[in-house]
Amino acid sequence: MNGIQEVVPNVFQLEMPLPFPRLPVVNVYLIRDGDELGLVDCGMNIDGAFDTFSSYLKHLATSSSTSARSWSRTAIPTTSAFPDGFAKHRAAT
DSSP, rough: OTTTTETTEEEEEEEEEEETTTTTEEEOOOOOOOOTTEEEEOOOOOTTTTHHHHHHHHHHHSSSOOOGGGOOOOOEEEESSSHHHHHHHHHHH
């Protein structure tokens, strides 16, 4: 799937959209550990971002023995106070 890459086993780089023509995406990282997921940064809360993130989760669920419904929430650490790192926390939780 475009926009998602497994960088090491169970650590996925996800391209989340940004509203800037010269910088159209920000990378966030999803860590899968059994039925738990961790998200490092989460992107901006802009149109299309939640749908993009949902499509990544659906893709991971279909490529995993664990269904998306059985995933439990885990921590969402941020690496900065910039909007591309924390603005989607409300939608992600």
